[in-house]
Amino acid sequence: MQVKDIIATLNLTIFGGSQGLTHEITGGYTSDLLSDVMGHAENGKIWITLQTHKNVIAIASLKDLAAVILIKGLEPDADMLAQAEEEGIPVLGTMDQAFETTGKLFNLLIR
Amino acid sequence: MRFEYTIEAGNFTKAGDASSSFKKILKQLNVDPQIIKRIVVSLYEGEVNIVAHANGGKVICDVDTSRVHMQLIDIGPGIPDIAKAMQAGYSTASAKVREMGFGAGMGLQNIKNNADELIIKSEVGVGTQLTIIVNLNKE
Ligand SMILES: Nc1ncnc2c1ncn2[C@@H]1O[C@H](COP(=O)(O)OP(=O)(O)OP(=O)(O)O)[C@@H](O)[C@H]1O
Ligand SMILES: [Mg+2]
Numbered sequence A: 001m002q003v004k005d006i007i008a009t010l011n012l013t014i015f016g017g018s019q020g021l022t023h024e025i026t027g028g029y030t031s032d033l034l035s036d037v038m039g040h041a042e043n044g045k046i047w048i049t050l051q052t053h054k055n056v057i058a059i060a061s062l063k064d065l066a067a068v069i070l071i072k073g074l075e076p077d078a079d080m081l082a083q084a085e086e087e088g089i090p091v092l093g094t095m096d097q098a099f100e101t102t103g104k105l106f107n108l109l110i111r
Numbered sequence B: 001m002r003f004e005y006t007i008e009a010g011n012f013t014k015a016g017d018a019s020s021s022f023k024k025i026l027k028q029l030n031v032d033p034q035i036i037k038r039i040v041v042s043l044y045e046g047e048v049n050i051v052a053h054a055n056g057g058k059v060i061c062d063v064d065t066s067r068v069h070m071q072l073i074d075i076g077p078g079i080p081d082i083a084k085a086m087q088a089g090y091s092t093a094s095a096k097v098r099e100m101g102f103g104a105g106m107g108l109q110n111i112k113n114n115a116d117e118l119i120i121k122s123e124v125g126v127g128t129q130l131t132i133i134v135n136l137n138k139e
Helices: A018-022 A034-040 A055-062 A078-087 A098-110 B017-028 B033-053 B082-086 B095-099 B107-114
Strands: A013-016 A027-030 A045-049 A067-070 A091-093 B002-007 B057-063 B067-074 B117-123 B127-135
Touching: A013 A018, A013 A078, A027 A098, A034 A055, A034 B033, A034 B107, A045 A055, A045 A098, A055 A067, A055 A078, A055 B017, A055 B033, A078 A091, B002 B017, B002 B033, B017 B033, B017 B057, B033 B057, B033 B067, B033 B107, B033 B127, B082 B107, B082 B117, B107 B117, B107 B127
Parallel strands: A027 A045, A045 A067, A067 A091
Antiparallel strands: A013 A091, B002 B057, B057 B067, B067 B127, B117 B127
């Protein structure tokens, strides 16, 4: 499954980084602690978080994550978005909170 | 080959820039992607620690055919108790830094888990020097 294939089902907003919509998804990782993600999220994971600053993209790019989903209607900071465009990491948004978003993505991926 | 980067204290918009640049170089050098990952996780955590905890510093990365040797040298304030700093969960990060999601006290552990060698030298009032080595050849 690719990032673009979950947009409609999870009702996600695409903020930017759409060059990366063809990234293959290997799973998800839900965390707001950056060094937790750095240490434990693997290639191709979708990162679900409430952090909206540029360092999120630095980590997503260094770890080759598939995309970032911002929860609870949060929007990326301008420099996060600029970096996402440059690195080709999709930044997506949902009105749901972390629990629901994680659950929905999990269900979608285990099918 | 030697690559050097300057790290600014407190400038989180630039945190990770050295790691990103070095990752691109490693890719060009055709280093194994899994090994690149281990190198950049280590470098990133050391880089962010200089931004978050130190008064600025620099990174020197030496690459040869067998290994990547990285030195992260900062100009203080130093680490009073290295063993304590190495404990998972220990952090002196400020409230502002924690709000950004840093300060879990996991960074040095991440370096230890990803590097083949990690040496920390520190003197209070002078500075901290991390030496991180990652071998390029899989055993
Ligand atoms: N370069 C440094 N200069 C001064 N103190 C440091 C330096 N690097 C680490 N420390 C000290 O060691 C502690 C632990 O570092 P570590 O990277 O493991 O966690 P952290 O930076 O606090 O949080 P995290 O890395 O999870 O975001 C820091 O909180 C800080 O007190
Ligand atoms: Mg740290």
